[in-house]
Amino acid sequence: MAESERPGATKVDLSLVISYICGSVVAPTLLEVKKLECVRGDRRLFSGLDFSLPAGTYLQVTGPNGSGKTSLLRILCGLLAPAEGEIKWEGENIRSLAEDYFTSVTYLGHRHNVKDELSAIENLRISNALNGIFISKELALEVITRIGLAGRESLPARLLSEGQRRRVALARLLTCGTKLWLLDEVLSSLDKGAVALIRSLIEEHLAGGGIAIVATHQDLSVATGSSQRLELAT
Amino acid sequence: MLRWIVWRDLTLAWRRRADILSTVFFFIIVVSLFPLGIGPETQLLRSIAPGVIWVAALLASMLSLSRLFANDLQDGTLEQLLLTPQPLFLVVLGKVLAHWIVSEIPLVLIAPLVGLQFDIPGETLFILVVSLLVGTPVLSLIGSVGAALTLGLRGGGVLISILVLPLYIPALIFGAGAVEASIIGASPAPHLYLLGAFAIVSLIFSPWATAAALRISLE
Numbered sequence: 001m002a003e004s005e006r007p008g009a010t011k012v013d014l015s016l017v018i019s020y021i022c023g024s025v026v027a028p029t030l031l032e033v034k035k036l037e038c039v040r041g042d043r044r045l046f047s048g049l050d051f052s053l054p055a056g057t058y059l060q061v062t063g064p065n066g067s068g069k070t071s072l073l074r075i076l077c078g079l080l081a082p083a084e085g086e087i088k089w090e091g092e093n094i095r096s097l098a099e100d101y102f103t104s105v106t107y108l109g110h111r112h113n114v115k116d117e118l119s120a121i122e123n124l125r126i127s128n129a130l131n132g133i134f135i136s137k138e139l140a141l142e143v144i145t146r147i148g149l150a151g152r153e154s155l156p157a158r159l160l161s162e163g164q165r166r167r168v169a170l171a172r173l174l175t176c177g178t179k180l181w182l183l184d185e186v187l188s189s190l191d192k193g194a195v196a197l198i199r200s201l202i203e204e205h206l207a208g209g210g211i212a213i214v215a216t217h218q219d220l221s222v223a224t225g226s227s228q229r230l231e232l233a234t
Numbered sequence: 235m236l237r238w239i240v241w242r243d244l245t246l247a248w249r250r251r252a253d254i255l256s257t258v259f260f261f262i263i264v265v266s267l268f269p270l271g272i273g274p275e276t277q278l279l280r281s282i283a284p285g286v287i288w289v290a291a292l293l294a295s296m297l298s299l300s301r302l303f304a305n306d307l308q309d310g311t312l313e314q315l316l317l318t319p320q321p322l323f324l325v326v327l328g329k330v331l332a333h334w335i336v337s338e339i340p341l342v343l344i345a346p347l348v349g350l351q352f353d354i355p356g357e358t359l360f361i362l363v364v365s366l367l368v369g370t371p372v373l374s375l376i377g378s379v380g381a382a383l384t385l386g387l388r389g390g391g392v393l394i395s396i397l398v399l400p401l402y403i404p405a406l407i408f409g410a411g412a413v414e415a416s417i418i419g420a421s422p423a424p425h426l427y428l429l430g431a432f433a434i435v436s437l438i439f440s441p442w443a444t445a446a447a448l449r450i451s452l453e
Contacts, residue, residue, distance in 0.1 A: 099318075102318060102319040105317065111313075113314050114309060115242075122245070126242050127311075130238055130239060130314070130315065130325075132318075156249075
């Protein structure tokens with residue numbers, strides 16, 4: 001009984017060692033997408049989508065309106081189930097990872113994710129706390145200052161402008177500490193200074209071994225990491 | 235975690251106090267219309283009181299149900315709640331708990347006052363409060379399933395009532411039954427036990443059902 005178990009155990013160890021060696025030579029693939037197909041209503045938005053992203057990759061998703069950029073990002077973060085295909089994060093299907101996957105992902109949709117009744121600081125602290133990250137008032141104030149909202153940190157968000165509310169939502173990127181960023185049309189209604197800030201945030205993120213997938217029409221021209229482009233057709 | 239979601243919803247509710255007050259005033263007015271319409275026939279009033287107060291509580295809780303997830307859907311924070319690294323039923327449980335504190339507890343507290351209009355004796359008023367205290371969590375729990383299922387639909391408010399009110403019937407029967415038993419001098423305990431059992435069953439099943447319904451609604 002014991003002898004028949006032993007070969008199995010060494011096999012597992014070997015494969016771990018192999019993957020470890022390979023991982024140290026080339027950047028390991030974090031996100032792997034296989035034969036992804038998305039159907040909304042009776043329209044097929046895309047099918048047979050394959051790509052794999054190693055750490056430190058910036059992927060810009062472009063395409064005309066209605067080509068499925070938002071649907072792709074929502075599938076990648078697990079909000080939407082794909083019609084076919086699978087998504088693997090660090091080699092495991094995200095369906096089987098379930099809630100554990102969300103500790104590695106930050107998704108910012110084109111809606112602001114900001115509560116109008118709460119101030120910038122409260123929004124930031126609560127959205128972080130719900131993701132299991134507790135930040136002090138001082139740290140929150142620091143982040144809000146860096147994102148360019150100093151002096152407006154205690155105003156209710158409904159008194160802020162479109163762009164300022166977008167900044168409050170983006171402030172989460174500074175504290176979330178996740179590896180995969182999925183950003184959907186986040187550059188809309190942002191001024192030049194804020195776009196430059198987002199660019200530097202993404203560059204820092206890529207340098208730290210993260211992945212950023214951004215659906216946008218504007219070119220962000222990220223300098224660090226490897227840059228890829230995915231064009232969705234209608 | 236649960237603490238944060240409850241605190242978040244309580245803070246939001248406090249910043250929109252008018253919503254809470256409208257629920258409470260609706261309850262007070264609906265209950266008060268009956269003695270005014272029927273006149274000072276104490277015997278009749280006493281016998282309809284349990285049913286009237288309980289039905290008014292059901293209708294009042296309908297008012298706030300459509301807001302349970304709709305506001306969060308609109309500004310995109312509901313998506314973020316679905317993407318938090320914890321079981322979704324816990325998030326739902328937190329939101330339901332906050333809804334119960336904000337929308338149902340005020341009704342429980344005001345019920346003995348409006349009950350006075352029906353010439354209910356003091357001991358029965360106490361049973362009324364107890365029955366509402368045990369029964370109102372059912373309203374929030376089952377209501378959350380309806381709110382999640384009708385999320386983002388046009389005319390969702392009416393649809394929630396059609397979906398959820400029939401499911402409230404056991405709570406109504408045992409809740410009003412307990413008060414009625416107390417009025418005629420019988421023991422309200424059996425009704426309260428059954429009401430409690432119903433509350434526990436809905437506590438076990440409805441957060442899961444609501445979580446599943448939310449996932450479907452957001453696809």
